Amino acid sequence: MNSLDAYAEPYKGVRVLVLGAAGFVGRWTARRLCAAGADLFLPVRDISAARLVFDEFGISGNVHRLDLLETARVAEFVGDIRPAVIFDLAGYGVDRTEDSEAIAFRINAQLPEILCSAMMKSAADNWSGQKIVRTGTALEYGAATGDLEENSTPDPTTVYGRSNLAGTLSLRHWSRKFGQKCVTARLFSVYGAGEHPARLLPTLIRSRATGEAVELTSGTQERDFVYVEDVAEGLLRLGLMSIGNCDIVNLATGVLTTVRNFTESAADELGISRKRLKFGALPTRPEEMRHGTVSVKRLKDLVGWLPQTTIAEGVRKTLEFALNSNFSQSGT
Secondary structure: OOOHHHHHHHHHOOOEEEEOOOEEEEEEEHHHHHHHOOOOEEOOOHHHHHHHHHHHHHOEEEEOOOOOOOOHHHHHHHHHHOOOOEEEEOOOOOOOOOOOHHHHHHHHHHHHHHHHHHHHHHHOOOOOOEEEEEEEEHHOOOOOOOOOOOOOEEEOHHHHHHHHHHHHHHHHHHHHHOOOOEEEEEEEEEEOOOOOOOOOHHHHHHHHHHHOEOOOOOOOOOEEEEEHHHHHHHHHHHHHHOOOEEEEEOOOOOOEEEEEHHHHHHHHHHOHHHEEOOOOOOOOOOOOOOOOOOOOOHHHHHHHOOOOHHHHHHHHHHHHHHHOOOOOOOOO
16 A cells, blocks of 8 residues: 555545635645545535636535635534534635735634534544644744744734634634544645745746746745645645644644745746846845744654655646646636
8 A cells, every 4th residue: 555545545435524625725635635535525605716626626526605704604514514524724814915804813713613613513423533624824933933843932923823823722722622633734835736826936937938037035034845735645644643632733844945945946947047036126024934943743743754745846746737737826
């Protein structure tokens, strides 16, 4: 049995609810679950737009319209389908046009409690893994310095970071109160096909086609870059854990790379002359994190695995997907 079978096969025939399945990380996770033969339920706000994504990514399942702001309906939906596990991959605020603080806290902070309560009443009883697998964000750490461990004191500086931290702590509280096995995977700099078009790699891929120069910051900031398919695999692996009170796990590589080095490596893979990379043309955003290495010890101890895709490999896979795609690779 290969590594793919080892982490995917247990989902065969399992009733799985994926929130945010049409989003960037969500579509890759749903794709993996679909390939594993899971009984997928995919609630989305816009069915027509979501079906374009699902068709392009080879995702099939039970598609329903559901607005996550309608909290009573969300709880009712969970009760109706009785999933074995929920992948809560929905989030508000990644796109900079999503600027409502009230909506950010309703989606990122309040939804986990609703899901946990609904699962206590309605979850299928034939599943030994986690009941809820939720994605958080590195921005929960915010201004924290030094190496980032899961027990580092968070200091979020953005609405997205603060609302997600509130959701992480809420899920921890309610999962312990209700005796549910739930885990939040904190994601770092995820890249790959399906990213928002304004982000770094999609911008470079456009430059490859247009020949235009790319304006960039100085690129001295260090990030933990993780290829999106590795993130999807990590989420599935975390979902299989039979132990409780895992709470928070950094889903990262444990290796820091400067934005400049990532950009230059990507440009080399894409065949873009480094002369077209205009470092220093843009200011560095004030919310940029400055920290040491991201600890992945807990991830490795829990699932015996770490992301393996190199930046060069990830960029090649992203370009290959884009060249073979008839659909815009922007996130939805």
